[in-house]
Amino acid sequence: MSSDRSELPPEPDLLLITNALSVICGKWRLYIILLLNEQTLRYSQLSDLLPEVSEKVLASELKALVSLGIMKREAYAEIPPRVEYSLTPQGRMALPILRQIQLIGQLIQ
Amino acid sequence: MSSDRSELPPEPDLLLITNALSVICGKWRLYIILLLNEQTLRYSQLSDLLPEVSEKVLASELKALVSLGIMKREAYAEIPPRVEYSLTPQGRMALPILRQIQLIGQLIQ
Numbered sequence A, B: 001m002s003s004d005r006s007e008l009p010p011e012p013d014l015l016l017i018t019n020a021l022s023v024i025c026g027k028w029r030l031y032i033i034l035l036l037n038e039q040t041l042r043y044s045q046l047s048d049l050l051p052e053v054s055e056k057v058l059a060s061e062l063k064a065l066v067s068l069g070i071m072k073r074e075a076y077a078e079i080p081p082r083v084e085y086s087l088t089p090q091g092r093m094a095l096p097i098l099r100q101i102q103l104i105g106q107l108i109q
Helices: A014-024 A029-036 A043-049 A055-067 A089-107 B014-024 B029-036 B043-049 B055-067 B089-107
Strands: A071-076 A082-087 B071-076 B082-087
Touching: A014 A029, A014 A089, A014 B014, A014 B029, A014 B089, A029 A043, A029 A055, A029 A082, A029 A089, A029 B014, A043 A055, A043 A082, A055 A071, A082 A089, A089 B014, A089 B089, B014 B029, B014 B089, B029 B043, B029 B055, B029 B082, B029 B089, B043 B055, B043 B082, B055 B071, B082 B089
Parallel strands: none
Antiparallel strands: A071 A082, B071 B082
């Protein structure tokens, strides 16, 4: 993480934690980010990769991740319309830490 | 993180993510872990450090973190009884990643 603001606060910072949890928490949110990874995928491709996730849940998770600035959504005026998702620069910067969160899951298995 | 099992899975692993989220998610859980950090603190000290958190919530969060294997609780048969909390070895191993999660909060400020 190279941004100059990437210094850890000396004391735990509840605002930063709350912000981070909005990206991470929720049954599917982190999984969707890690699934997309550094690819650009269409909505239909994401949907195919997530058969257990309803259209409604997937759409709302993607909408939330776009509004958080982690993902970007690009729509192409084609017939049929094409909509693609990819990580924003912030999303890519967060990716190494987001991947490592899985190691915490290993520790408590 | 030095354990030999600390390899990241090639593909996102929903079970590992779900396990990890049980440690991280919840308004106060990660904040409590980072506040305790590498110290050993009495329940009363933790409670004093968390004036915004009710006794009920603090007790249930500590109980959950102990059952997850992230924290350990030691009670001393003294009068008045002394109860102390500290991170387990797993909790200490998770600490560097748990701290870094705050950087994600910086990215979306």
